Amino acid sequence: MRLTGAIYRGGIVLAYTVMLLPVVLLAVTSVFRDAIIAFPPSGLSLEWYRNALGRDEFLDGFVTSFKVAAIATLIGVPAGTAASLALVRSNLRAKQAITTFLLGPIIVPGIVAGTALYLTYLLAQTRLDRDIVGTLPGLVAAHVLLTIPWTVRVVTAGLQGLDRSVEEAALNLGARHATVFWRVTLPMMRPAIVAASMFSFIQSFENLELTLLLVGPGMSTLPIAMLNYLEFQIDPTLAAVATIQIVVIAAMMLVTDRYVKLSRIV
């Protein structure tokens, strides 16, 4: 009995350590003074942050990733929300099959979908005589494949949990269907839509596998810029970039959590 409890508690500590230690470690090593990360450090320094902010590849990567994620979210969340309404509320046939199809981009390995898109882009490039690989529209189109399934996943779950009696009450009180949708249904869906937007944005922002072949010179995303910089060696500049990203993501989560309880969504 006591042994079972010890294993249970030890397992919990182990799991959270394995999960969180690397993230904490990056933040810690980003203020080490030495150019090669070694424990213990000979001193502390904030020099690496200046170094990180001065490197164009990270700044450009950040801007590209941000633009791609924002536009892909603006396309994917409305499309995914509309699809979720149809999937949960309409008399659509073969709902299960359509749901699986829309979640397909999550099920197909990112590297496989990415290569398929790469070949399609190259074919389209020769036909249309214009660049698609290594352009913003090309990246956005690919990342819509991330934002749609994540939105469908989060919003269908949210819709299934909605209390329909509120809408029925509005209808009984004489509101028209359109009014009920805009004034009752949509506001009730707000938490799910906010959460879907956050997940879509971050999934796009940190994606690697789907994006690998689709970047080009001068048009790279932050994760790929970081991966190229890593080159089998971790140094404090990269730790500083990673820490800035970690802080941005944490801030986004905390702000979102003020509007919708994230723990209720996933």
Added chain:
Amino acid sequence: MAKLVLPAGLLVLLLLGGPMLLMLRYSFNVFDPLFLMKQAFTFENYARAVADPYYQKILTTTILVALACTALTTLLAYGPAYWLARMESRWKSKLTILTMFPLLVGGVVRSAGYLALLSTDGLVNAALRGAGIIAEPLQLLYTPGAVIFATVGIVLPYMILTLASVIESIPRQVEEAAANLGARPGRSFFRVLMPLSLPGVLAGATLVFILCMNAYATPLLLGGPQFQMMAPAVYEQFARASNWPFGAALAFLLLIVTVILTSLGSSVIARRYRAG
């Protein structure tokens, strides 16, 4: 209202369905050093991908690493998931956010973190040397163990969150009933909680297995140049070798093996439990 599914449906069809068909067609073509690719209809590329010992080894490594990671992740996630699901204090939502947080930080950043943990001058070696346990640093990096360790750490949050949401939906009374009827915690776990949480285990394990089969950053950064897995190998065919037909065949092989193994796994486990 049914029409609302169209925008999303058409986008996925255009951006995933079409490209996958194109890649399928390319995988039957023949590589040509001069024109890159010649139209053909041959299974040569698939035959090579399956028969070439070099790629056999890569595929075997990928499957073994993915299986090991899935098993370890499931084992490691159960405790935290149960803890999270049955927690009632105000810390619950904080802990859920903390569990989600690493997911959203991204694989590349966390792989970098595992590098800082496992490298020759990394935290583990420094701690072991500081404690006087070892004199020379251990070679932790560029081993299969490092890849498995980091991959488990990276996919663990998915498993915990999926499992926790399923365990939460199992009424507490079921466990209390088992305890009242005299079942000890271990027995109650294996005979009551585990069978009931099986859908969550399956959903989580499937997702985790797909992610592990698809892993790119961890094998590349923590496995070193000698350690090969499928995702980097597929990338290599397009980025460097420019052998599109073979690369396409490798990509489909990866997809087919993933689909077969996930459906096989779910049906075997589901049947076992229906019988027991």
